Amino acid sequence: MNLHELKKIVLREAVESFARVDEISERNTLKVLEAMRRLKISDAHFKTSTGYAYGDIGREKLDELFAQIFFAEAALVRTQFVSGTHALATALFGVLRPNDELVSLTGAPYDTLQTVIGHAHEARGSLKEFGVTYRELPLVNGKVDIGAIKNFVTAKTKLALIQRSRGYSLREPLTVADIEKICAAVKSANPNCATLVDNCYGEFVESREPVEVGADIAAGSLIKNIGGGLAPTGGYIVGRKDLVELASFRLTAPGMGNELGASLGTPRLLYQGLFVAPHVTAQSLKAAIFAAGIFSRLGYKTHPLPDDVRGDIIQAIELKSATRLIKFCQAIQKFSPVDSFATPEPWDMPGYADKVIMAAGTFVQGASIELSADAPLREPFTVFLQGGLTFEHAAIAILGAAQVLQST
């Protein structure tokens, strides 16, 4: 079948899924807009600050804004977080003390967090070096073993880590309803055990967020969903006031907390990025649905399937050969607005067992809310595609990749 015909079929089949995405985007846009109006966001909040930046109203308002949108008591939104891993590590190191026990309820965490925890492999400066103990509840058929939580979380467990997104695995992402059940199970096992959600790639995929269904604290990256493609860098932590405060002491220093930290660049991009984030997340969800539609019709296994309910913006496609995987990533790069002339190659990335190939022709370096594709070179040669600031661009690139594979 020619790709033009295929595109038409896939778009026709996606009508209901797209409508569901639009509905959520509209609700989240309203949520953001109402919070902005309630907090009287104005031009005064977009000013650059320098030095200690005491009394930076732009920084303070942005914290309030995130807190309201996430139905949280407090928020810490900072470009001083260098990435999502840094925000999550700050929350972990902020809350945990020597001899405390941390557990992961969603199997092995995202690669970079394994380094932070330090139990899968030795890592200098890790939580393990500070005497934090760690256990992992294995997934059962790719799902959280909710029934096992009551025995797994004990009186000794201080913090339970829950990863919302599939990350770069083939397990299903959690829905917010799943997170609600998991948090309830933790609290019934030990009411004093706090829950931390790795919210990366999950923001605005649904109309509710983890803290409003019982998570104590959540963290993520500003160069994924919630930055709307405009945030130049940064991360956030939202949740219970006492826990966010502990994290703030770790980000700056005990006693200083959230009261200083200059904006340097313009905070406007964080506000504006947040404002467009529901829409941009919807664009990337449509891109994922479209890619699933095209590639499943071309005979590839996709996770999720085109019309599955989605919990994150990642689309995994099993390409079944290293050649196809490499060609796919190279095609995505070629159809990128930035560095379209570069040819990605598999390389030995620190912390990964297999070679990894990455396509990212993005305006913000490494921003995976922009259209990007990554893959470790191993069976079944699955590519992880995510992002897309505009559906039009994503569709062009996805069809471009399909074209290349058809002639391979």
Ligand SMILES: *Cc1c(COP(=O)(O)O)cnc(C)c1O
């Ligand atoms: C992206 C991501 C992170 C953090 O990665 P950074 O590159 O440091 O922002 C953590 N967990 C998950 C599931 C992620 O997708």
